[in-house]
Amino acid sequence: MRQTPTEAALTPLEARPSFLLSQLGRYAAERFAHQLRPLGLQPRHFGLLLQLSRAEGQSQQQLADGLGVHRNVMVGLIDELEARGLVERRRHPGDRRANALYLSPTAQRLVQQAERVASAHDRQLVAALSADEQRLLISLLQRVAAHAGLHAGVHPGLQTTHDGEPHAAG
């Protein structure tokens, strides 16, 4: 009994890098969201606050560009955070159409807390690897991400408006 001619690569999914990445990425995101919940934050809020903590006074459009979300979505995100007293809309000095965004002291402390949650989550996620292996994994992932043309720190899950082709990977 010979091989079926139509027999192709029957690579099990769990040996495919794309499946492993997708599976683990989804898991990591869910898990992070869960551990962040006690702070009343979702991962997207964390990203927003983090970006804003790097440079306050940004407009909603600037922040949206930096995070890779559409400005329409940004309105709702800022609404939520402003309602909780974490972000403040002030008048933009140079452009009367735009809002200048600022963090409250509470939000600044919250970002620190969320960073600690993220670090704990990271440690837990790769706990099966040695310190050397952890560094190696990060380095390999960074190279794959760079080759894919992914912007550092910009999450495609927040991305909006895919004009068909999702980026381009030489």
Place this chain on the structure above:
Amino acid sequence: MRQTPTEAALTPLEARPSFLLSQLGRYAAERFAHQLRPLGLQPRHFGLLLQLSRAEGQSQQQLADGLGVHRNVMVGLIDELEARGLVERRRHPGDRRANALYLSPTAQRLVQQAERVASAHDRQLVAALSADEQRLLISLLQRVAAHAGLHAGVHPGLQTTHDGEPHAAG
């Protein structure tokens, strides 16, 4: 000027394994979906057909369990594939409540094609790495996935009914 006491780990996102995994996982999934589109399939269809090609005659419930989706969702998936003549519902020999699912010859060829698309996608994704590094990456990811308690080949993105805690990672 000394360090601010509230200063915490300001690890950039692009150095966090969880962020890299989530970012790359999302990218890989989108990209795979895009490359699969010419076949008229979504990744979930591919997973279904693949699972069914391993063992035909399964019930919808069995297949749902194997893929980690709810049986309600399975109805719609099978509906779509049956309408395209890829999957057939037959009467289950042992249980008159259940359907026994079978692939058409067209579907069997389509699975082969989809596997080739997946392999090409994988090669492209990790093209920045040497062959040794590719194997290393897969091995590291598999260990992380095993430690997270992820079932081999079951994608959390298809999962349904999270009772709060997403799995458990020692």
Place this chain on the structure above:
DNA sequence: TATTGTTATACTCTATAACTATA
């Protein structure tokens, strides 16, 4: 004419509950 913030609308996904026919 283009851009910022905003609102409204539609569309996809997903979660939940309920129903039927069987077991």
Place this chain on the structure above:
DNA sequence: TATAGTTATAGAGTATAACAATA
């Protein structure tokens, strides 16, 4: 009483278009 398949409904998330104020 529980299970397989099915259907309906509600909710989240996202995409698109449009509008007023300003550049």
